[in-house]
Amino acid sequence: MGFASSCSSTSIILLCSSFPLLLFAYGVPEQTIIRTPSTVSFHEGYTQLFGDKNLILLGDGKTVHISLDERTGAGFASQDLYLYGFFSAAIKLPSEYAAGVVVAFYLSNGDVFEKNHDELDFEFLGNIRGKEWRVQTNLYGNGSTGLGREERYSLWFDPTEDFHHYSILWNRNRIIFYIDSIPIREVVWTEAMGADFPSKPMSLYATIWDGSSWATAGGRYPINYKFSPYVAEFAELVLHGCAVDPIGCLSTCRDEEAGLFNSISITPAQRTAMRDLRRKHMAYSYCYDEERYPSPPPECVADAREAEQFAGAGSGRSGYRRRGHGKRHRKPPAADATF
Numbered sequence: 001m002g003f004a005s006s007c008s009s010t011s012i013i014l015l016c017s018s019f020p021l022l023l024f025a026y027g028v029p030e031q032t033i034i035r036t037p038s039t040v041s042f043h044e045g046y047t048q049l050f051g052d053k054n055l056i057l058l059g060d061g062k063t064v065h066i067s068l069d070e071r072t073g074a075g076f077a078s079q080d081l082y083l084y085g086f087f088s089a090a091i092k093l094p095s096e097y098a099a100g101v102v103v104a105f106y107l108s109n110g111d112v113f114e115k116n117h118d119e120l121d122f123e124f125l126g127n128i129r130g131k132e133w134r135v136q137t138n139l140y141g142n143g144s145t146g147l148g149r150e151e152r153y154s155l156w157f158d159p160t161e162d163f164h165h166y167s168i169l170w171n172r173n174r175i176i177f178y179i180d181s182i183p184i185r186e187v188v189w190t191e192a193m194g195a196d197f198p199s200k201p202m203s204l205y206a207t208i209w210d211g212s213s214w215a216t217a218g219g220r221y222p223i224n225y226k227f228s229p230y231v232a233e234f235a236e237l238v239l240h241g242c243a244v245d246p247i248g249c250l251s252t253c254r255d256e257e258a259g260l261f262n263s264i265s266i267t268p269a270q271r272t273a274m275r276d277l278r279r280k281h282m283a284y285s286y287c288y289d290e291e292r293y294p295s296p297p298p299e300c301v302a303d304a305r306e307a308e309q310f311a312g313a314g315s316g317r318s319g320y321r322r323r324g325h326g327k328r329h330r331k332p333p334a335a336d337a338t339f
């Protein structure tokens with residue numbers, strides 16, 4: 001397999017060499033990776049990012065609780081950076097009044113490439129009592145932060161009652177966001193999209209933080225710490241990517257990885273399910289926001305039914321903006337001090 005000499009990390013060897021064996025041993029490799037991926041414990045794949053005692057491990061590190069109180073939020077990140085892969089977690093969101101609370105599960109390399117970072121996001125936005133949490137997906141490529149590609153959905157279950165799986169597939173050709181193994185969004189690479197399609201190694205992050213200024217009704221309902229701590233539970237952590245050394249060594253697993261992950265696409269049955277879910281549950285899509293993008297960004301593929309659904313909706317659906325973006329990766333010292 002000829003690993004470059006600068007890639008001596010054992011994790012690279014383990015991760016890369018186990019893929020083809022694991023996956024081609026099954027009849028339908030691409031569905032296996034999504035439906036029954038192998039999980040890692042916190043110690044095997046992650047490290048704490050911020051929040052000291054607001055991160056708690058349970059069940060031998062198979063479950064992670066991160067919480068937000070008036071003192072701090074909390075977060076963890078993968079130990080490695082990955083170039084393409086399948087990333088997943090079972091997440092249970094805080095119940096009770098959760099306006100202003102943001103839970104994020106995402107890939108990013110903002111700490112490595114400050115000016116031209118890539119990012120793939122699941123963001124969960126809390127709400128006032130009696131109103132459900134909303135889920136937002138987004139992506140940036142090579143610092144394309146001036147062009148938000150947000151989509152927002154309501155959920156067809158109560159995400160505070162049980163664990164549900166949220167997953168991101170990322171390969172050279174496409175990005176697929178899944179909820180409970182059902183694709184809810186697919187972004188297919190197009191030449192016109194260029195570097196806006198994430199293409200540099202990223203780490204996986206999970207955080208909980210104070211989004212009072214924008215998360216709920218554009219900031220109208222800030223966090224009420226009377227109901228804290230807000231606890232988000234993470235389990236069944238999946239890191240199915242090719243670990244790479246960001247400096248000096250690109251992934252030597254790329255060829256196998258590309259073959260593997262590039263073979264993953266959406267089955268006809270999944271496509272039908274995706275179309276139905278989007279019709280019922282998509283509340284916002286940048287592709288149909290004519291006020292914001294008079295001509296839709298190049299990767300947008302207009303679906304007649306969706307277009308009809310959003311005709312004239314504009315960006316009146318407030319809250320797609322994410323102020324304070326970038327801060328959540330780290331412990332925000334100023335914010336900590338003022339809480």
Ligand SMILES: *[C@@H]1O[C@H](CO)[C@@H](O)[C@H](O)[C@H]1NC(C)=O
Binds near residue numbers: 115143194195
């Ligand atoms: C990505 O961004 C960097 C820095 O802005 C730029 O030099 C580079 O050309 C960009 N890459 C592509 C493929 O556009």
